[in-house]
Amino acid sequence: MNSLTEDLDRIFRSEDRDLLERLARAAQEMTGQYHGNAIALYAPLYISNYCSNRCVYCGFRADAGLKRKRLTLEEVGKECRALSETGIRSCLLLTGESRRQSPPSYIKEAVRIACRYFTDVSLEIYPLDVDEYRELYRAGADGVTIYQETYDRRLYDELHLAGPKKDYDYRFQAPERIAQAGFRHIGMGALLGLADWREDVPRLFSHLRYMEKTYPGVEYSLSFPRIRPVEGDPRQYHEVSDRDMVRIISVARLLFPRSGINLSTRETGAFRDRVIGFGITKMSAGSSTRVGGYAEREEDYDDGQFQVHDTRSLPEIKSMLTSKGYDPVITDWRNIVND
Numbered sequence: 001m002n003s004l005t006e007d008l009d010r011i012f013r014s015e016d017r018d019l020l021e022r023l024a025r026a027a028q029e030m031t032g033q034y035h036g037n038a039i040a041l042y043a044p045l046y047i048s049n050y051c052s053n054r055c056v057y058c059g060f061r062a063d064a065g066l067k068r069k070r071l072t073l074e075e076v077g078k079e080c081r082a083l084s085e086t087g088i089r090s091c092l093l094l095t096g097e098s099r100r101q102s103p104p105s106y107i108k109e110a111v112r113i114a115c116r117y118f119t120d121v122s123l124e125i126y127p128l129d130v131d132e133y134r135e136l137y138r139a140g141a142d143g144v145t146i147y148q149e150t151y152d153r154r155l156y157d158e159l160h161l162a163g164p165k166k167d168y169d170y171r172f173q174a175p176e177r178i179a180q181a182g183f184r185h186i187g188m189g190a191l192l193g194l195a196d197w198r199e200d201v202p203r204l205f206s207h208l209r210y211m212e213k214t215y216p217g218v219e220y221s222l223s224f225p226r227i228r229p230v231e232g233d234p235r236q237y238h239e240v241s242d243r244d245m246v247r248i249i250s251v252a253r254l255l256f257p258r259s260g261i262n263l264s265t266r267e268t269g270a271f272r273d274r275v276i277g278f279g280i281t282k283m284s285a286g287s288s289t290r291v292g293g294y295a296e297r298e299e300d301y302d303d304g305q306f307q308v309h310d311t312r313s314l315p316e317i318k319s320m321l322t323s324k325g326y327d328p329v330i331t332d333w334r335n336i337v338n339d
């Protein structure tokens with residue numbers, strides 16, 4: 001272990017409450033210095049949920065026998081309009097991981113449409129080659145998020161039974177290809193709990209450190225989703241407590257003062273409200289994880305990949321932030337041409 005990894009291991013295993021409090025206070029201060037009180041708000045927009053992979057921890061895997069949906073381009077427009085009418089100006093387009101059902105050409109058209117409604121369009125899609133990423137960048141997308149899930153290569157192989165996602169290296173190298181394609185923003189993360197988070201988080205930090213050194217012009221952000229066991233998966237995953245999350249977020253802020261840190265709507269509203277101050281700079285609001293979930297809010301079916309625990313609307317999240325002294329930021333971008 002190198003010294004950073006050793007230090008992190010000691011901090012992550014420490015039971016010293018004073019240490020945790022000192023970390024959290026220092027993280028709070030550093031967040032104020034680098035990011036002020038700003039919290040950027042965005043919403044996910046699922047345009048497809050087809051999947052070609054079999055990840056054992058996911059109820060949405062290719063063989064789950066679920067009803068799937070992919071929006072037509074006309075429906076993408078309606079969905080974008082419906083979401084933008086809620087006041088959201090920054091959206092994250094998600095496609096599921098099926099190259100066959102949602103090829104790069106489809107994503108490119110969806111990006112073009114989304115750019116008419118939003119000032120910031122990011123993507124969470126299956127990994128692509130540099131040329132394909134570049135096409136999406138030129139179509140107007142600003143950022144790409146990709147999670148490695150776990151950095152334990154042996155476990156990764158065990159958990160990803162079939163499909164293109166089984167290729168650890170191609171996924172691991174995706175952030176580099178995204179940077180080479182010209183994107184301004186890259187989101188990285190791991191699904192905490194698949195492996196012992198005390199081992200995965202330092203590897204995620206090393207990955208980000210490498211990216212920062214190699215591609216210094218890019219803005220990075222981190223996310224720390226926690227695994228929630230799905231029906232029929234007999235595996236025991238590693239616990240990641242709320243206190244662990246505070247520790248992870250605080251250390252991330254101290255090691256990467258400039259990076260964004262994103263807090264998922266998978267977390268409860270109460271937990272999100274509690275940890276904002278420790279380093280969070282970005283939150284989703286008024287989220288739907290259903291394909292077509294904004295234009296058809298009344299439709300009675302549930303195809304969301306995961307349950308949204310914080311169901312508050314954009315105005316509710318804004319008013320919570322304001323009451324705590326934060327500045328909710330709807331858009332900090334102006335449209336520029338990506339070429």
Ligand code: SF4
Pocket residue numbers: 051052053054055058059060061062096097165305
């Ligand atoms: S985690 Fe993503 S890629 Fe894996 S099975 Fe679920 S939807 Fe498919």
